[in-house]
Amino acid sequence: MGSAVERTDEHVREYLIYRGFTSTLKHLDTDIKADKEKGFRVDKIIDQLQQLVQSFDLSGLKEYWLYLDRRLLCRLEDVYRSTVNKLRTSLYRYYVINTVQVTSCRKTQEFFQKQALELQSQVEWRDWFILPFIPTPEQNPAFSPYFSRQWADTFLVSLHNFLSVLFQCMHILHFDAEVQKTTSLTEENEQLCQLLFALQTESRDQREGDEMVHHKLPVYVQNMDLQANEVKPVSSQPTTSELKSSQSQQSTNQSTNQPTNQPSHPRHKKIQEHEKERKMLFSKPPPQVPDDEDGGGAEGGGLSMEQPFIKLGQEEYGEHHSSIMHCRVDCSGRRVASLDVDGVIKVWSFNPIMQTKATIMSKSALLSLEWATKPDRLLLLGSGVGTVRLYDTDAKKNLYEMNIDETHPRILSLACSPSGSSFVCSAAALSRPGSVDSAPRLPVPVSGQLLLWDTKTVKQQLQFSLEPEPVAINCTAFNHNGNLLVTGAADGVIRLFDMQRYESAMSWRAHDGEVYSVEFSYDENTVFSIGEDGKFIQWNIHRCGVKQSEQVLPQDATGPFVLSGYSGYKQVQVPRGRLFAFDSEGQHILTCSSSGGLIYRLTNGEPALESMLSLGGHKAPVVTVDWCSAVDCGTCLTASMDGKIKLSTLLAQKS
Incomplete structure (x- = not known):
């Protein structure tokens, strides 16, 4: 995920340099440096959280976690909310343990004073309010596991794995998958274009001998091809004059008694003929179904x-x-x-x-x-x-x-x-x-x-x-x-x-x-x-x-x-x-x-x-x-x- 974002950033940088947009390039570099999501690099996000913990920046830690929650974590389904809450609790405990290990109890007391309103109603924090008043909390059976290197490493690995899976699963961030999908669709579209060109060539003689009048399709339809479940980009947009000229042509046809039910384009007709032949080849003998069986009786055919x-x-x-x-x-x-x-x-x-x-x-x-x-x-x-x-x-x-x-x-x-x-x-x-x-x-x-x-x-x-x-x-x-x-x-x-x-x-x-x-x-x-x-x-x-x-x-x-x-x-x-x-x-x-x-x-x-x-x-x-x-x-x-x-x-x- 991170590599895909870096490649995308690099492509944007190359484009801006090529166009000579130096001012925009400077703003891009500034925004990348200030990017809180760190280009979706999990290791960079973990480093940022650890830096805030080690510098005892409690407000910065809360603000950064709130940003991650609002930008990424809230997109998860409700069943993952309990996991997110547990990770947040562990992050705060990681901060508190660090204050006890590195500084005096002043920072520890400051944490509980600022977080009292938020934490006092949570059961998992009920026993932690006595932590600043215990002389040697690392020897207390209730808190000693949290002072071990094993607990800290386990928490950081768990958070790292959770964010990694999150970035892989969120559909809005599938850069690599989107590139592969676009490439696949482009190749499929090219094959279908070749097929349609072959059908057009095959029916050329029929078109030349056909004396029937075909109406001219507007520009925005000429550039569309949905025969193979694919939409081509529209190179030019419809204008009102083109659409209204189609109306005037129809009025002319009606005034001169020309037929209005004109046949479809030979390309479409040829495809329909191939489809009809295919169905005839693969169709099975019709089963004997009573008229009153489920599915029958509706007007418009049996x-x-x-x-x-x-x-x-x-x-x-x-x-x-x-x-x-x-x-x-x-x-x-x-x-x-x-x-x-x-x-x-x-x-x-x-x-x-x-x-x-x-x-x-x-x-x-x-x-x-x-x-x-x-x-x-x-x-x-x-x-x-x-x-x-x-x-x-x-x-x-x-x-x-x-x-x-x-x-x-x-x-x-x-x-x-x-x-x-x-x-x-x-x-x-x-x-x-x-x-x-x-x-x-x-x-x-x-x-x-x-x-x-x-x-x-x-x-x-x-x-x-x-x-x-x-x-x-x-x-x-x-x-x-x-x-x-x-x-x-x-x-x-x-x-x-x-x-x-x-x-x-x-x-x-x-x-x-x-x-x-x-x-x-x-x-x-x-x-x-x-x-x-x-x-x-x-x-x-x-x-x-x-x-x-x-x-x-x-x-x-x-x-x-x-x-x-x-x-x-x-x-x-x-x-x-x-x-x-x-x-x-x-x-x-x-x-x-x-x-x-x-x-x-x-x-x-x-x-x-x-x-x-x-x-x-x-x-x-x-x-x-x-x-x-x-x-x-x-x-x-x-x-x-x-x-x-x-x-x-x-x-x-x-x-």
């Missing part, structure tokens, strides 16, 4: 002949006592945040064991939540009284509370930029006096604002223009690099924003009624949406308002969700959280249902969805879903109106 996933098991998180509104996994896949209609938020983990990490209570109603991307321990919480809180799930405390807008107090949606430097906030006016968020909405969309906030300065950067009129934005999503933002609104319109120019690039009416959920596709050439009209639609973002596929879903997949009870009691909940989620390759989609999650395969044809697997397990309607994917195993999260959250572990079957 049970698939070839199951892509095996359901390994299902667990339940039952700490909520009311209907769930949001349930989201953080970007590292380590933590889940879930919000119910009572405003209670639970932060919990499920790997290796299911464990609640934090419980957040709020006096004001909470309507939305979103994980920050950098650092991923932070949580954005949107209220119904015009505020957004930034909550640290490790420290279990609020870092900031931002006042958004009094006239638009309902924070309906939050989305954090992939860079972590900013977030988008959707604020809406009250629906009606005395209304609750779970009640059906007014037919006329309420007023709303879409705002961009800086995460570091905690200040509003700008307000987006919402044409044709200010309207409540229900859902928001960034693309992989944050250059594009897609939103779905209460007026049924999807708006695509250019985040380089901070203005609308295009918009179109997508649904009859409200747009409830919207996401970019895996290759980011299209967006998917679910609306109040019960439709699941795929839209081409290069040809404004052109559908690539459309599927009608059951009401229990799109909402509003209804939970019936005794004596005619009925609870109705409007969708708030994510209504669909993709697997790691973007080929399968998880949706809500009345008894659990349903997994479909995207077909790129008619029908657009093919039913694959029903996860089941719920006794109340599922209202929001999320999908945490790994290489071969993934976890589907389905949250329902009775407060239960099911975690279904899936194994992906490879052909």
